[in-house]
Amino acid sequence: MENCLLFLLLMLMATHQHGLCQQEEVCFKSMINSCGDCIRSGQYCVWCKQLNFTKAGEQEAVRCDTKAQLMKKGCKREEIISPNNTLEIVKNVPLSVSFIQQEPVQLSPQEINLKLRPGLPTTFRVSFKRVQGYPVDLYYLMDLSYSMKDDLANVKELGQDLFAALNEITENARIGFGAFVDKTVLPYTNTNKEKLLKPCDENDQQCQAAFGYRHVLSMTPDKNTFKTKVTQEFISGNLDSPEGSLDAMMQAAVCGDRIGWSNSSTRLIVLTTDAGFHMAGDGKLAGILEPNDEQCHIENSLYTNSNEMDYPSVGQLAMQLEKNNIQMIFAVTENVANVYKQLTKMIPKSEVGVLSSDSKNVVELIKSAYNRLSSKVTMTHDNLPEHVRVVYTPDCDAAGTAGDSKGICDNVRVGQEIYFNVTVTVDSCIKDNSFTIRPLGIKDTLTVTLSTNCECQCEDPQHSSHPHCKGKGKVNCGICSCSEGSIGQFCECSIGDKDERTLRASCQRHNGTECEGRGDCVCGRCQCHTTESGNSYHGDFCECDDEHCEKFQNKQCGGNGKCNCGRCECFSGYKGSACQCKVSEEGCQILNNTVCFGRGTCKCNRCECKGGYQQPRCQTCLGCPDPCLTKLNCIECLGFESGPFKKNCSVACSKSIHHEMVDQFTIQSKKCNQKDTGGCWIRFKLDQLVGEDNYKAEILKQRDCPEPPSVIAIIGGSIASVALIGILLLMLIKLLIYMKDVKEFKKFENEKKKSKWAEADNPLFEKATTTVSNPTFTGE
Known part of the structure; x- marks a missing residue:
């Protein structure tokens, strides 16, 4: 048994070494006229600069292929040109241990230069460490609508406890304060003049005028100043339940100089409310059609454009919070907790905590939410150029779900160093560009300067009369670049050669049209024209173009391959004449890895079912017998x-x-x-x-069988039944005859009653004249 397992293990290792478990190397060649064209065609395309590699009349495009194919065709390894990626670390300041300097370093390195070949990924390592005692700026943003009256009373006594909680985290803590209600227009607020001045209950004397958002206190390390400013605030009011919290958060995010955010601090906004929020589009109810411009509009501590500009969208707010490295803590009552939990899915680096009915637990809530936020490190990027892909692979004790645009490490402790492997891939040649990599909510960034390596460095001899080119040109990556007056693969033709007929014949395929009518015959070789879309025909006789391949879902080669000479060359993971089929059986498999329940075959990642079995996985049968x-x-x-x-x-x-x-x-x-x-x-x-x-x-081994019938009972029953039926029939016939007689008698009686009888003598009747008596008759 052990020998069998060892044999299987060796077989698997051999399979892996031979590349059967790896991505197949394929070079998609089209319009190849130089080494640069080849390198730009894909990560597996390399160029053979070996002299005399091509045959007379053969297109130079054969020099472009995978390394294995070129060596198979006879190209020497040292003659193969394959530009590699280069990485240069420009700035790499070590990570700080604690906050003892003006600008602590939490991310390393800080600057990298990359020069990448299209399609060929490169990976580098980024390290991050939370600095002990890193400054914290906390902006307390409170809902002052009337329903928060009891909560405001507790917040006024909050300063000392809140500073004490922050001092447990860092010695460099500052707090600011802001308040919001809603836009002071109908239908959000009663616009009666008296109600605008005093929107609260008539019996409530301490009530401030209606307002949208007010900045009360800029960042300060003084808890007494915080207490004094908050004590001067009073409750206000409005009409509807949703509030203008998105307006307030937007202004707190973009008005950095007014709020007093530090350039080197963890920025937190704590939003306390018991209601939902208005968002973009709700302003139309009040006739406000101007979209939010994401700019600062605070004058004399008030948001001046509250009634002229719509609420921001969630997307706008999320973008500005991320741009300004601000993390959100939503301290909300239980009735709206689910609403804000949904909001955190759209706003990165945000947490929700449930307030008690009077907000007494807000300090513990903030501490808990801050710990969750700071212990979760999310690496992402900004300003990513087009055709560039970045993938993060976390290397930490508790890695979150990794995605293409983010890498996550959970439960990161202060002072713990974690790592992210960053893989960058450029899909095509681009101009020099740059982008930044950073942890969400953290000021530290890594600047990646990016350029592409799309040209060949062949180190050719510089003299212009190389023997390989018949002394009439120079060599450029194995190809002759002819001097003026000479043409041809090896500069062997001079303009004006008389053997034109022979040269033209070599440009005809099967004695057909010269260069298929798509090019010019120059020195016995076809120089192909350009198609209407700007691409070039190619092939020895210009017989190929890359625009007429089979389509799938209105995309050439289904968008999963390249068109080469009328045929689709599929990318790895796809197959089919139009690359329409994904090389996978994931869509056909069930729980035990059975394909299509054994009732069909998996084609294009879909089940083709037998008989009456139905898609998607041939589980049920339509029309099959019971x-x-x-x-x-x-x-x-x-x-x-x-x-x-x-x-x-x-x-x-x-x-x-x-x-x-x-x-x-x-x-x-x-x-x-x-x-x-x-x-x-x-x-x-x-x-x-x-x-x-x-x-x-x-x-079930028991059958329910009926008892056998009784013959005597059947016979006796049958005779009795026949006799009974006979008697019943006779009685029925007798009854019918009787009823008929009765009917006839009644008819006779009726006719008798209708008859009239009369006594009359018949005049023709004559009585007897002779009477004869029988003498023997005695009268007895």
Whole structure:
């Protein structure tokens, strides 16, 4: 057993070494006329500068291919040109241990120069360490609508406790204060003159006039100043429940000189409220159509454009908070906690804490939220140039989910050094540019200056009469650059050569049109024209173009490959005539890695199902017969050794029904109750397994069979039934005859009543004239 495992391990290692587990190296060649064109075609394209590598009349584009293919064609390794990436660390100040200098360093290095080849990634390491005692600026932004009346009373006594909590974090803590309600226009605020001056309850004497946002106190390390300023504040009021908190946060973020943010500090805004917020578009209710301009508009401590400018969008606010390295703590009541938790998903470096009904727990809430924010380090970038990709790989004890644009380390302690491996890839040649890498909410940045390496440094001899070029030109990366008056692959043709017929014949494919009508025959070689879109035809006879390949979803080669001479050359991970198929079975797999439930094949990462099985994964069957009926005969023979399959049960049923326990994934189960050929009821359970017509059966060994009939009872019952039916028929006939007689008699009686009888003598009747008596008649 151990030998088998060792053999499998060696096989896997061999497979990995041969690249079967790695990305296949492919060079997508099109419009290659020089070494520079080749290098710009992709990360695996290299150039062979070896002299006499190409044959007479052969296009120089064959010099461009992968390193393996060029060496296979005979190019020597030392003759292959493949520019590499270069990395230069310009500034690398060591990380600070604690806050003992004016500008502590938490991110290293600080400046890097990269020169990258298109498509070829490079990776460098960035380190970060939270400095002990790093300054904290906290701006307390409070909702002063009337519902926060009790909370304001507690905040007025908050200064000493809040400073004490911040001093546990750093000795360099400062606090500022601001307040907000909402825009002072209908329908947000009652615009009655008296109500604008006193929007609170009539019995409340300490009420300040309605306002949108007021900056009360700039950053100060003095807790007494904080207490004095906050004590002078009173509650205000408005009409609707959502408040203008986004207006206030935007001004606090962009008015840095008014708020007093330090250039070297952790910047926090603590927003306390018991209501939701208005956002961009809500201003239309008041006829305010001017979008928020993300600029500072504070005069005499008031936001002056509150009634002229719409609320900012969440996206605008998130961008300004990130730009100004500000982290948000939403200290809100439980009724709106879910709203602000959704908001934190759109605002980076933000946390939510639930206030008690009177805000007494706000200090502990701020401490807890700050610890969560500061212990989570998120590395990202700004001003990323087009066609540049950056991927972060965290190297820390507790790494969060890494994405293309961010790297996250959780539970980072003060003084703990963590690392991020940053991979930068340029997809095409670009002008010199730069971008910054930084931790969210932290001032420290790394500036990356970026340029691309798109040209070849071939170190060719400088004389202009190289023997390889017949003494009529110089060599440039293996290709002849001819002097004036000479042309050809090796400058072998002079303008005016008389053997024009022979040269032109070499430009015709199958004796057809010269250069396919897409180029000019120059010294026996085709110089191809440019297509209508600006690209060039290519090939020995200009027979190829890169604009007429098969399309998928209205994209050439599905956007997953390059068109080369009418055929799609797919990027790694795709296949198909239009590169429309992803080389993956992820979309076809189920929980136990079975593909399409064994009832179809996976093509283009989609299941093609057999029979009546339905997509997406061939789990259900449309129009398939009820398995309780189709499997009944097999159940009868397997469970009770009876039925039509009794003689060949194992042959007829073993492929579709497993009677014994099997370790397979069950798709669905069905309970059945059917009559067998003997009229008995059989109860059984069918578990549908992976594959076509594949079931596991659990059979209840008892059948419900009816008792056999009694012959005597049947015969006796039959005779009695016949006699009874006969008697009933006779009685029915008698009844019918009687009813008919009654009907006739009634008819006779009716007709008799209608008759009129009269006594009259018949005039023609004559009485007898002779009477004869019988003498023997005695009268008895």
